[in-house]
Amino acid sequence: MSDSRALSQLAYDIVRAAENAAIAASGWIGRGEKESADQAAVDALRTAMNAMDMKGRIVIGEGERDEAPMLYIGEEVGTGEGPEIDIALDPLEGTSLTAKGMPNALAVVSLSLRGGLLHAPDTYMDKIAIGPGYPEGVIDLDASPADNVVNLAKAKGVDPSEITVCVLERPRHDYIVDGVKSVGGRVRMIPDGDVAGAMGAAGLGTGVDMYIGRGGAPEGVLAASALRCIGGQMQARLHFRNDDERARATRVGVTDLDKKYDLAELAAEHCLFIATGVTDGDLVTGVTTGEDYVETQTLLLDSADLSIRRITNRRPR
Helix, strand or coil, rough: CCHHHHHHHHHHHHHHHHHHHHHHHHCCCCCCCHHHHHHHHHHHHHHHCCCCCCCEEEEEEECCCCCCCCCCCCCEEECCCCEEEEEEEEEEECCCCCCCCCCCCEEEEEEEEEEEECCCCCCCCEEEECCCCCCCCCCCCCCCCHHHHHHHHHHCCCCCHEEEEEEECHHHHHHHHHHHHHCCCCEEEECCCCHHHHHHHCCCCCCCCCEEEEEHHHHHHHHHHHHHHHHHEEEEEECCCHHHHHHHHHCCCCCCCCCEEEEEEEEEEEEEEEEEEEECCCCCCEECCCCCCEEEEEEEECCCEEEEEEEEEEEEE
8 A cells, every 4th residue: 555545544533633632622612711722732643643543753742741742843752653754733723713602613734745845843834825726926935915815816816905804913913904905905804723824725705815824843844744735835934033033943844934835845755734623713614512412513624626615513422
């Protein structure tokens, strides 16, 4: 069996693992305790992955080993049998969203063949992303937000007023909002949820055309794996606030600290992307419970065939 086929055969197991993480985190929705919600998701995801037949290695995780007791960068998971897999994950993307009972909290995992995902440090990353169907070069991380809106509108054959850009609501992004509005574009602000925000531009029925902004580098790699599965475009560059963050990048093997990455460099190999809803959101519905059941919805993307599946699963409580 080829490694690529073996990766695809892990899909059901990793969906089940993400479901477990989402269900565990859902018990903390609206309780104001984001650390407890995150820990519940971490514990459930780690337990499930350790039962999977793979030689898994965390390349995007909860942090470096001295900061995260479980699912840290470099941790090995799985039974030790089967294909060599690199794993990027955020057991609870949107800890604050969960704590506050807000939309778009997800349990997110990406699997790739060994070496297929950028080993990004836990720093910031500047990002721009769009969905499939456009010629290469339509977007450019180094162009202004206004120019990117105009160029995408031209490629789409619409007026710039018909372009909607998703932006993380932070003071550092005021210039993006102003630039988009200066050419008549629309802005959709999100409070948190960087992965879901970037994926919203991927043509999954969210009404968003583009994502621009600075967020976490680990979340950027997760978003890139999803876009690879769909056929979108993305550019990114690491952003460092101090020498300690530059040292983090060096430790994970980054040699060019100013490099502008494209999608093929962020997610270079066959990968799976899995996102299970914790709270209701634009991509999937959240965990729901009945008297004797719990129901989840998961988005499963596979770059091998650019397939998009939404899996609704009901199991006994």
